Amino acid sequence: TKWEFWEIKQAFEKQYVGFATLPNQVHRKSVKKGFDFTLMVAGESGMGKSTLVNSLFLTDLYKDRKLLNAEERINQTVEIIKHTVDIEEKGVKLKLTIVDTPGFGDAVNNNECWKPITDYIDQQFEQYFRDESGLNRKNIQDNRVHCCLYFIPPFGHGLRPVDVEFMKALHEKVNIIPLIAKADCLTPNEIKKLKDRIREEIDKFGIKVYQFPECDSDEDEEFKQLDKELKECTPFAVIGSNTVVEARGQRVRGRLYPWGIVEVENQSHCDFVKLRNMLIRSHMHDLKDVTCDVHYENYRAQCIQEMTRYVRNESDNRMESPIPILPLSTPDVDTEKLIKMKDEELKRMQEMLNKMQQQMHDKEQ
Amino acid sequence: MQSFVAQPDEIGWPYSSQGNEEKRNLSLGGHVGFDSLPEQLVSKSVTQGFCFNILCVGETGIGKSTLMNTLFNTMFENEEASHYQNGVYLRPRTYDLQETNVRLKLTIVDTVGFGDQINKEDSYKPIVDYIDTQFENYLQEELKIKRSLFNYHDTRIHICLYFIAPTGHSLKSLDLVTMKKLDSKVNIIPIIAKADTISKSELHKFKIKIMSELVSNGVQIYQFPTDDETVSEINASMNAHLPFAVVGSVEEVKVGNKAVRARQYPWGVVQVENESHCDFVKLREMLIRVNMEDLREQTHARHYELYRRCKLEEMGFKDTDPDSEPFSLQETYEAKRKEFLGDLQRKEEEMRQMFVNKVKETEAELKDKERELHEKFEQLKRMHQEEKKKVEDKRGYLEEEMNAFNKRKAAAETLSLSQPVKKDKDKKNRSVNMENQSGVSASSSKVMMAKANVEPLNCQSWWQAIQCCTCLVHNATWRPGGLF
Numbered sequence: 001t002k003w004e005f006w007e008i009k010q011a012f013e014k015q016y017v018g019f020a021t022l023p024n025q026v027h028r029k030s031v032k033k034g035f036d037f038t039l040m041v042a043g044e045s046g047m048g049k050s051t052l053v054n055s056l057f058l059t060d061l062y063k064d065r066k067l068l069n070a071e072e073r074i075n076q077t078v079e080i081i082k083h084t085v086d087i088e089e090k091g092v093k094l095k096l097t098i099v100d101t102p103g104f105g106d107a108v109n110n111n112e113c114w115k116p117i118t119d120y121i122d123q124q125f126e127q128y129f130r131d132e133s134g135l136n137r138k139n140i141q142d143n144r145v146h147c148c149l150y151f152i153p154p155f156g157h158g159l160r161p162v163d164v165e166f167m168k169a170l171h172e173k174v175n176i177i178p179l180i181a182k183a184d185c186l187t188p189n190e191i192k193k194l195k196d197r198i199r200e201e202i203d204k205f206g207i208k209v210y211q212f213p214e215c216d217s218d219e220d221e222e223f224k225q226l227d228k229e230l231k232e233c234t235p236f237a238v239i240g241s242n243t244v245v246e247a248r249g250q251r252v253r254g255r256l257y258p259w260g261i262v263e264v265e266n267q268s269h270c271d272f273v274k275l276r277n278m279l280i281r282s283h284m285h286d287l288k289d290v291t292c293d294v295h296y297e298n299y300r301a302q303c304i305q306e307m308t309r310y311v312r313n314e315s316d317n318r319m320e321s322p323i324p325i326l327p328l329s330t331p332d333v334d335t336e337k338l339i340k341m342k343d344e345e346l347k348r349m350q351e352m353l354n355k356m357q358q359q360m361h362d363k364e365q
Numbered sequence: 366m367q368s369f370v371a372q373p374d375e376i377g378w379p380y381s382s383q384g385n386e387e388k389r390n391l392s393l394g395g396h397v398g399f400d401s402l403p404e405q406l407v408s409k410s411v412t413q414g415f416c417f418n419i420l421c422v423g424e425t426g427i428g429k430s431t432l433m434n435t436l437f438n439t440m441f442e443n444e445e446a447s448h449y450q451n452g453v454y455l456r457p458r459t460y461d462l463q464e465t466n467v468r469l470k471l472t473i474v475d476t477v478g479f480g481d482q483i484n485k486e487d488s489y490k491p492i493v494d495y496i497d498t499q500f501e502n503y504l505q506e507e508l509k510i511k512r513s514l515f516n517y518h519d520t521r522i523h524i525c526l527y528f529i530a531p532t533g534h535s536l537k538s539l540d541l542v543t544m545k546k547l548d549s550k551v552n553i554i555p556i557i558a559k560a561d562t563i564s565k566s567e568l569h570k571f572k573i574k575i576m577s578e579l580v581s582n583g584v585q586i587y588q589f590p591t592d593d594e595t596v597s598e599i600n601a602s603m604n605a606h607l608p609f610a611v612v613g614s615v616e617e618v619k620v621g622n623k624a625v626r627a628r629q630y631p632w633g634v635v636q637v638e639n640e641s642h643c644d645f646v647k648l649r650e651m652l653i654r655v656n657m658e659d660l661r662e663q664t665h666a667r668h669y670e671l672y673r674r675c676k677l678e679e680m681g682f683k684d685t686d687p688d689s690e691p692f693s694l695q696e697t698y699e700a701k702r703k704e705f706l707g708d709l710q711r712k713e714e715e716m717r718q719m720f721v722n723k724v725k726e727t728e729a730e731l732k733d734k735e736r737e738l739h740e741k742f743e744q745l746k747r748m749h750q751e752e753k754k755k756v757e758d759k760r761g762y763l764e765e766e767m768n769a770f771n772k773r774k775a776a777a778e779t780l781s782l783s784q785p786v787k788k789d790k791d792k793k794n795r796s797v798n799m800e801n802q803s804g805v806s807a808s809s810s811k812v813m814m815a816k817a818n819v820e821p822l823n824c825q826s827w828w829q830a831i832q833c834c835t836c837l838v839h840n841a842t843w844r845p846g847g848l849f
Contacts (some may be wrong), residue, residue, distance in 0.1 A: 046532020070536035070578050108538050109484045155530055155559060156426035160448045162483050185531070185562035187628055255564050258641050260633020268631050 034093035036142060037284060038124075040174065041098065042117065042166065043151030044105040045073075047181040052149075052240035053098055055253060055264055056276055060242070061085065061098060068106075078103040078116040099145060105162055114166045121145050121173045125299040144296060147210070147279070147287045148174045151181040152235065158197040159205075167207045173295055175210040175287050177279070178202070183237035183270050184255065184262050191237050198235055209234075212278070213286055230278060236271035239264055414468040416519050417657060418499075420455075420551065421473065422492060422543065423528025424480035427558045431613035432526075433473055435626065435637060436649055437462065440615065441473065450478030453488050455495045457520075472520060485539050489546045496522050496550045500672040507673075521669060523660045524587070524652065525551045528558040529608060533567050535574045544584045550668055552587035552660055554652070555579070560610035560643050561628060561635045568610055575608055589651055590659050603651050609644035612637055 041049040050062045061083045068076065081100040086093065101117055124143045131140045148170060152163055167176055180186075180194060202209060215227045241264045245254040253264040264272050279287075421429040430443040441460060457474040474495070479488060499521045506517050525547060529540055547553055555575065557563070563571060579586060586607070589600035614637050618627040627636045637645050652660075682697055 044532075046530070046534045067534055070538050070541040071582055074538040074542060076538070106538060108488075108542055109486050111484050113483075153530070154562075155424060155428075156448060157445055158448060160425075160481055165483065182531075182562050184630070184632075185559045187630060257561070257564055257633065257635075259561075259635050260630065262630075262632050266631075 031092055034095065035284075036095040036097070037288070038097040038099060038143060038145050038147075039279075040101065040117075040121075040145045040148040041151070042101045042104055042148060043181065044153065045102065047151040047153060048238075048240050049100075049149075049151055049181075051242055052151075052179075052181075052238055052272075054242055055240040055272065056279070057085075057087065057096065059085065059087065068102075073103070073106045074108050076103040076107045078113050080116060080120045097143070104166075110162055113162075114169045117166075118169055118173060121170070122299070125173075125296055126303070128296065129300055129303060144291055145174050146284075146291045148176050150176055150178045152178055152198065154180050154182050154186050154194065154237070158194065159201045164201070164205050164207070167202075167209070168205065171208040172298060175290055175295070176207075177210050177275075178235040179275065180235055180237040182239065184239050186237065195233075195235060195237065210287070210290070212283065230274060233271055233274055236275045238272050238275055239270040240272070411467055413515070414470060415657075416470045416472075417661070418472040418474065418520060418522050418524075420476075420492070420496070420522045420525040421528065422476045422479060422525060422547075423558060424530060425478065427528045427530060428613050429475060429526075429528060429558075431615065432528075432556075432558070432611060434615045435613040435645070436653070437471070443475075446475075446477050448481045450481060452482065453478045453491045455491055470518070474522065480539060488539065489543045492543070493546055493550065496547070497672065500550075500669055501676070503669065504673055504676060521664055522551050523657075523664045525553045527553055527555045529555055529575065531557055531559050531563050531571075531610075533563055533571050535571075536578050541578065541582060541584070544579070544586075545582065548585040549671065552663055552668070553584075554587050554648075555608040556644075556648065557608050557610040559612065561612045561630075563610065572606075572608060572610070587660070587663070589656055596655055599655065600651075603647055606644060606647055609648045609651075611645045611648055612643040613645070 039053075041053060043049055045067070050065070054060055054062065079102050081102060082097055083100065084095065084097045086095050088094070099120070104113055104117070107113065121144075124145060128140070128142060128144055131137065150163070150167060152159065167178070170176055178198065180191070180198070183191060186194065212227065212231055215224050219227075239255065239262055241253045241255050241262075243253070243255070244251050245256045245261055246252075247254055247261045247263055252266075255262040255264075263269050267273050419433070421433065423429050425446050425448055430441065434440055434443075439460075439462070441458065454477050455474050456477050457472055459470060459472045462469045462471055476492060479492075482488065503517070503519065503521055506512055506514060527540070527544060527547075529536060544553060544555070557568075557571065557575075560568065589596075589604050591597040591601050591604075612628065612635055614626050614628050614635075616626065616628070617624040618629050618634050618636075620627065620634060620636060625636050625638060627634045636642050640646050681701060
């Protein structure tokens with residue numbers, strides 16, 4: 001019977017409590033629940049975004065896409081288009097949402113062309129915020145953007161003003177991973193120079209791109225070395241391909257040129273493999289965590305502060321807000337200042353009183 | 366043999382080129398020698414030297430400088446441009462090159478900052494302005510009275526190489542807008558830059574898409590001429606390869622046992638001069654080896670003439686007047702001059718009038734102000750007079766009182782000396798008086814204090830003033846019958 005078996009097991013493994021099976025339980029439950037991931041791709045048209053997404057997930061999301069002509073793009077506005085697919089691998093289900101941003105940077109006047117994108121991200125946060133604060137939280141759908149791949153053109157000498165502005169507008173709302181697109185037009189030396197230049201400019205302009213988490217100190221050396229290489233390789237120089245070619249006797253995804261064949265999955269040709277491993281195989285969950293714990297929490301805190309300020313101003317009108325107002329546990333900056341001022345005043349007045357009392361006392365004597 | 370000299374009575378003066386003149390072909394009896402005319406022309410132009418101006422339009426980093434270096438097999442000095450320029454500006458650089466005995470004055474104009482701004486609506490303007498300025502300079506030289514066109518350094522742009530980014534989809538919106546603004550002013554050859562990132566099949570589709578977009582938007586690019594049989598075939602075939610997909614490189618890579626200009630990748634070597642790798646050779650052939658002279662000619666005969674015509678029409682010149690009689694430039698010029706002078710005179714009058722008006726205005730203002738000041742002065746004077754009078758009055762009043770005081774004082778003294786018995790009575794009176802006075806004293810003491818304030822001022826010294834005060838006060842209380 002089960003109980004007998006359990007007793008025997010216990011007898012054998014007296015010091016074994018058994019919570020080491022927790023990871024297995026987590027694994028089992030998560031497989032049952034399934035995963036979801038929202039990936040945004042942004043960059044000018046013709047940078048190979050769709051090709052890269054197809055290469056990453058080994059599928060064809062963009063079968064019937066219609067591209068605009070140059071004259072249609074002169075005054076184009078940025079749209080947000082979502083593609084959602086359900087893919088499964090070894091029993092693990094992933095609901096993958098790709099958020100496309102066609103029209104970004106394509107018009108002649110691109111002032112604030114990132115606004116629709118930031119608005120979209122904020123909307124998803126707001127939606128989640130409402131759902132989270134609602135009464136029935138059983139079926140919350142998480143549409144928040146977990147990661148944004150930004151494609152930098154390889155034709156220039158570094159970041160352009162539109163790249164800088166875009167990343168600065170988004171770096172506190174979403175995890176940004178900058179990529180060098182179409183890297184097959186750069187020789188290895190040129191790639192290195194460009195990567196150094198871009199890293200320098202990212203520092204210079206104070207852009208906060210997604211940082212890989214530090215390794216635990218108890219990881220083995222090989223892992224640490226890999227991790228270090230990964231970090232020094234950013235921004236990744238990627239190439240994508242929708243076609244399969246024959247190279248070195250194998251059929252691989254690649255691009256066929258008269259002078260050679262570029263293999264997408266060849267690490268000496270480009271960083272595609274590193275990107276895929278990082279994005280899908282090791283850091284997907286960390287991206288989700290950072291989105292939830294950092295970006296979303298920032299948004300939520302800001303939101304609540306604004307609301308309470310609004311409500312205080314409108315307290316006469318008895319605003320009905322759909323989200324319950326929670327009492328602030330810590331006073332905000334303005335109230336604190338006021339409190340401090342009043343304290344000081346009181347102190348001063350106290351001192352004066354004492355002085356006067358002393359004087360009177362002296363006089364009497 | 367007929368004489369070819371025009372007889373005035375036969376044909377009419379001036380020699381008319383219209384009418385029934387027949388051109389006849391004659392055969393020569395021997396070798397005359399005017400078949401050396403082309404050689405004469407050539408040797409003249411070789412001695413003169415040639416001049417060629419190229420404008421490179423494209424985003425920062427797209428490979429303009431590298432392509433120029435590759436085309437002319439020279440390292441033109443060039444610093445890397447930054448992406449953060451405020452606007453587009455043009456940077457012309459002139460070089461003197463020589464190949465065998467042919468000298469070329471080459472000017473390469475770079476567009477710095479093109480495509481980097483977030484708002485690119487005005488990006489085409491500096492380019493159009495530059496081209497127009499070169500035309501304008503030439504026009505000015507042409508219109509001069511004493512001109513030296515043969516010596517003139519022609520800076521007009523003969524060819525604009527437009528660098529298209531290899532996106533593989535189509536033209537960018539900026540490309541379309543810019544090329545539309547330039548196509549009537551300069552010969553445009555569009556080229557696809559950094560073409561080693563496009564595979565052969567993609568390239569074919571890309572080229573077709575670009576050409577169709579240019580055609581559907583009415584952009585006129587330069588067509589290699591097909592009227593001359595010697596080059597028409599090659600030119601026609603090249604026209605079909607537009608836009609040229611080029612790769613530039615100044616570095617050499619060993620391929621086989623030769624060192625060729627190429628780009629070395631982990632997956633292969635892209636050779637610049639290999640026609641199956643890119644269209645660089647075609648571009649060089651067309652641009653430099655075959656059609657350079659035609660480009661110069663087109664610039665002068667078509668683009669410059671168009672500019673000149675527009676400019677002169679703007680200035681008011683016409684070829685025919687309303688009656689369709691040919692206009693003489695001279696007459697037009699005279700008329701223009703008169704008009705211009707008339708304009709000048711009018712303007713001068715206007716300005717003078719304005720000046721006079723302004724002066725009048727200012728004068729009037731100043732007069733007003735003067736008047737105001739005068740009034741104020743009068744007013745203040747009056748006030749001062751009044752005050753003075755008041756003070757004088759008061760003083761007179763006080764003096765009277767003082768005299769009265771003194772008199773009474775003297776009277777009281779003599780009285781007290783002569784009538785000591787009346788003291789009690791006086792006392793009584795005094796007390797009554799005091800009462801009276803104390804009843805009245807409030808106001809009178811005030812008066813007194815007022816007086817005391819005034820009187821001591823007339824004393825010569827401080828202790829005298831005190832005395833005055835004291836004596837006044839004392840006198841007042843001690844005087845029977847009170848004061849005032």
